[in-house]
Amino acid sequence: MLLRDLDDLKAVLSSIRGSLVGVGMTAFSRIIPWDFVNNYRILCARATSDLPILEKVSDIWCLERETGERCSPPGFNSFSLLAHTASKDFLRRLQPPVILFLYQSYPELEVLARREGWMLLANEAALRVRVGDRRFFLNLIRKLGLPLIPGGLYRLEEFLERGYEYWATALGPHIVVQLADVTKGGGKGTFFVSSKDEYQGLKERLKKGYWRDMALEKVILSKKLNAVASSITLCITRHGVLMGPLQLQFIDMEPGPLERGVFCGHSWGGVKWPHFLEEEARAQALLIAQGLRQMGYKGLFGVDFLADLERQKIYPKEINPRLTGGLPMLSMLLKAEGKLPLEAFHLLEFMDITYEIELERLNEEYRIPPCGSHVIVHPLSAPLTLKGSTMRAGVYLERSKGEFDYKGVGWNYSHLQRPQEILLVDGPPEGWLGPLEIKDPLFRLCRILCADPGLGQDLGPSNRLRRAAKWIRRSVLKTSILPSL
Ligand SMILES: Nc1ncnc2c1ncn2[C@@H]1O[C@H](COP(=O)(O)OP(=O)(O)O)[C@@H](O)[C@H]1O
Ligand SMILES: [Mg+2]
Numbered sequence: 001m002l003l004r005d006l007d008d009l010k011a012v013l014s015s016i017r018g019s020l021v022g023v024g025m026t027a028f029s030r031i032i033p034w035d036f037v038n039n040y041r042i043l044c045a046r047a048t049s050d051l052p053i054l055e056k057v058s059d060i061w062c063l064e065r066e067t068g069e070r071c072s073p074p075g076f077n078s079f080s081l082l083a084h085t086a087s088k089d090f091l092r093r094l095q096p097p098v099i100l101f102l103y104q105s106y107p108e109l110e111v112l113a114r115r116e117g118w119m120l121l122a123n124e125a126a127l128r129v130r131v132g133d134r135r136f137f138l139n140l141i142r143k144l145g146l147p148l149i150p151g152g153l154y155r156l157e158e159f160l161e162r163g164y165e166y167w168a169t170a171l172g173p174h175i176v177v178q179l180a181d182v183t184k185g186g187g188k189g190t191f192f193v194s195s196k197d198e199y200q201g202l203k204e205r206l207k208k209g210y211w212r213d214m215a216l217e218k219v220i221l222s223k224k225l226n227a228v229a230s231s232i233t234l235c236i237t238r239h240g241v242l243m244g245p246l247q248l249q250f251i252d253m254e255p256g257p258l259e260r261g262v263f264c265g266h267s268w269g270g271v272k273w274p275h276f277l278e279e280e281a282r283a284q285a286l287l288i289a290q291g292l293r294q295m296g297y298k299g300l301f302g303v304d305f306l307a308d309l310e311r312q313k314i315y316p317k318e319i320n321p322r323l324t325g326g327l328p329m330l331s332m333l334l335k336a337e338g339k340l341p342l343e344a345f346h347l348l349e350f351m352d353i354t355y356e357i358e359l360e361r362l363n364e365e366y367r368i369p370p371c372g373s374h375v376i377v378h379p380l381s382a383p384l385t386l387k388g389s390t391m392r393a394g395v396y397l398e399r400s401k402g403e404f405d406y407k408g409v410g411w412n413y414s415h416l417q418r419p420q421e422i423l424l425v426d427g428p429p430e431g432w433l434g435p436l437e438i439k440d441p442l443f444r445l446c447r448i449l450c451a452d453p454g455l456g457q458d459l460g461p462s463n464r465l466r467r468a469a470k471w472i473r474r475s476v477l478k479t480s481i482l483p484s485l
Contacts, residue, residue, distance in 0.1 A: 002356045009036045018097035027060045028426035032328045032343045034058040045071040045081045047430040050393035053411045079109040104322035121350035131321040134180045144287050147315050151222030159219045164199035174224035190261035227306035232285045233324045235345045236298045240359040241289040245369040250461050269371035270453025299346040332413035333370035373454030377445045377469045385478045386436035402467045416451040423449040428476045
């Protein structure tokens with residue numbers, strides 16, 4: 001059957017037998033299939049204040065709510081969630097086969113899934129790890145002949161032995177250091193160094209050979225480009241590669257004292273990308289996708305780019321082989337324009353359901369950028385404690401600078417009625433579970449969705465988005481109980 005719209009999609013997916021369950025840390029992150037999969041359910045870890053609103057459209061089972069205990073953040077992932085006895089019991093009660101739609105797979109999850117008889121809609125962990133490795137990425141870029149950012153991969157010992165001058169002579173005074181072994185992205189393990197002192201400070205921090213409990217072996221040093229972070233979300237299907245629009249990434253809402261390059265959202269429809277640059281990004285993404293396809297990769301993934309607008313040059317930066325940070329907002333934007341969400345094809349591919357598409361027509365639709373933005377709100381410093389009270393998710397309007405009034409229920413981009421409104425969703429964590437000690441400055445407190453591109457100075461988030469993020473931090477967090485380390 002040819003898929004042209006949501007009704008066609010519903011018809012094709014009505015053939016699913018068993019129980020399709022979206023699995024995520026938060027329910028919002030897996031909400032997209034709610035209106036095209038019958039009896040869609042979500043199994044999530046965190047009790048967030050948006051659950052009652054999301055439950056109006058999807059059944060949600062939440063581990064924190066069931067057990068009354070917090071899922072402690074560091075290292076808690078979908079394997080930990082699914083390995084919990086309460087989660088397994090819940091899934092055992094569903095109509096088999098149990099089919100899980102999740103962020104990404106893990107080796108230990110594959111063992112558990114075999115034992116429990118679950119079907120995982122994700123690339124095998126071994127392939128995902130291989131494809132997501134920065135070393136693999138650099139080799140692929142070389143092999144494909146795509147532009148390489150000046151720099152290279154070095155042993156940690158070499159980085160520790162050499163001085164700032166050595167690297168500055170080769171790469172220029174502004175250097176980016178990335179820890180190749182830190183695979184958890186979003187800016188974790190990225191540092192900017194522009195002086196001897198900064199270099200020395202970083203060396204001190206890394207000399208033990210560990211960062212965020214990860215053993216370090218290799219670092220990537222690169223020339224810091226004067227460039228805009230951007231990305232494309234893609235889906236590899238049996239019919240070819242589907243490609244979303246080139247989207248601007250928001251980076252470093254407030255530059256932190258240690259790591260930099262922290263991903264904190266996206267903007268669509270506000271930047272007029274030079275035609276050449278956009279075409280080049282799409283061509284590069286397609287080549288990378290074809291490389292992954294040959295290795296057996298399918299479904300969703302993302303490619304990050306750095307776009308040097310002045311020199312009109314775009315560099316591929318990394319592959320994110322999983323559901324990407326632009327989702328589910330990108331899909332909400334596409335759906336609002338009557339377009340099919342990319343998650344749909346990921347589900348169809350992994351469930352091996354027969355369908356037809358007009359690939360070119362879809363890609364022509366997807367390349368036109370929608371209009372909107374979202375930002376992820378991080379605490380930015382730690383340790384901190386979450387207040388016991390809860391902040392309502394929903395639509396808000398700025399009453400006066402930095403003060404926002406609740407305007408009503410909402411969780412979807414389409415619930416935003418005016419460009420001035422913001423939508424608070426994907427959190428914040430419920431307060432009734434007692435105090436939450438936040439040890440990670442990059443813990444995700446919630447998201448803000450906005451109907452306009454939300455662009456401010458230097459292509460960063462607008463002042464309104466920044467004020468909204470501050471207001472949320474102020475409202476949900478107690479001030480630091482210990483001095484920040
Ligand atoms: N060579 C570079 N020049 C300028 N900015 C960089 C460079 N390398 C990394 N960055 C910044 O750091 C961010 C994170 O880098 P990236 O490789 O995408 O890692 P991750 O997203 O996994 O944290 C980029 O989006 C960009 O803002
Ligand atoms: Mg990135």
